[in-house]
Amino acid sequence: DTEVTQTPKHLVMGMTNKKSLKCEQHMGHRAMYWYKQKAKKPPELMFVYSYEKLSINESVPSRFSPECPNSSLLNLHLHALQPEDSALYLCASSHVGQPPGYTFGSGTRLTVV
Amino acid sequence: GQNIDQPTEMTATEGAIVQINCTYQTSGFNGLFWYQQHAGEAPTFLSYNVLDGLEEKGRFSSFLSRSKGYSYLLLKELQMKDSASYLCAVSGSGGYNKLIFGAGTRLAVHP
Numbered sequence: 001d002t003e004v005t006q007t008p009k010h011l012v013m014g015m016t017n018k019k020s021l022k023c024e025q026h027m028g029h030r031a032m033y034w035y036k037q038k039a040k041k042p043p044e045l046m047f048v049y050s051y052e053k054l055s056i057n058e059s060v061p062s063r064f065s066p067e068c069p070n071s072s073l074l075n076l077h078l079h080a081l082q083p084e085d086s087a088l089y090l091c092a093s094s095h096v097g098q099p100p101g102y103t104f105g106s107g108t109r110l111t112v113v
Numbered sequence: 114g115q116n117i118d119q120p121t122e123m124t125a126t127e128g129a130i131v132q133i134n135c136t137y138q139t140s141g142f143n144g145l146f147w148y149q150q151h152a153g154e155a156p157t158f159l160s161y162n163v164l165d166g167l168e169e170k171g172r173f174s175s176f177l178s179r180s181k182g183y184s185y186l187l188l189k190e191l192q193m194k195d196s197a198s199y200l201c202a203v204s205g206s207g208g209y210n211k212l213i214f215g216a217g218t219r220l221a222v223h224p
Binding site for chain 2: 044045088090103104106
């Protein structure tokens with residue numbers, strides 16, 4: 001298995017809703033990431049988990065709450081989002097401290113209404 | 114601060130060769146990566162350079178000069194399916210586990 005699987009692929013939520021994005025990989029990678037990507041912009045790092053512990057939080061608002069329940073799963077809990085949070089949310093994984101690079105999931109297209 | 118610069122857009126003809134440049138200024142350096150991203154899809158890994166010189170992989174090659182803070186991605190024998198965004202990313206002082214992406218270069222390949 002060489003894939004990172006993200007669900008759902010598309011999500012529309014209201015500003016008062018609570019929802020979660022899910023990410024799963026079975027490549028034995030112990031580093032997992034959340035990136036946010038707006039249209040025609042590069043991916044922006046949000047969170048990094050290393051060995052199931054949060055190692056990097058790029059000053060992300062608390063309405064985004066990550067969780068790494070085990071070495072294969074990564075969640076992003078969403079609450080009280082704003083329309084400007086609408087974006088493509090990408091999950092990625094890699095070996096810790098080793099190149100060559102990430103394996104990305106296909107992303108969740110989030111629309112906040 | 115960290116800064117990664119790439120041209121915004123490029124166009125090329127099917128069968129031709131195109132070079133996409135990337136310049137970077139980062140605190141620390143642990144390698145430079147190139148990714149391809151088709152519209153609405155996830156980025157896919159193309160190449161990795163950590164030492165100066167050229168890395169060749171099929172139709173794609175990537176070059177790095179650490180002293181100049183410069184890299185390029187060379188695409189040969191262009192095909193229509195190569196129309197995509199090409200993202201330059203650097204692993205800096207944050208280590209391999211923190212990639213910073215450039216804004217990307219949108220390449221349009223025409224018949």
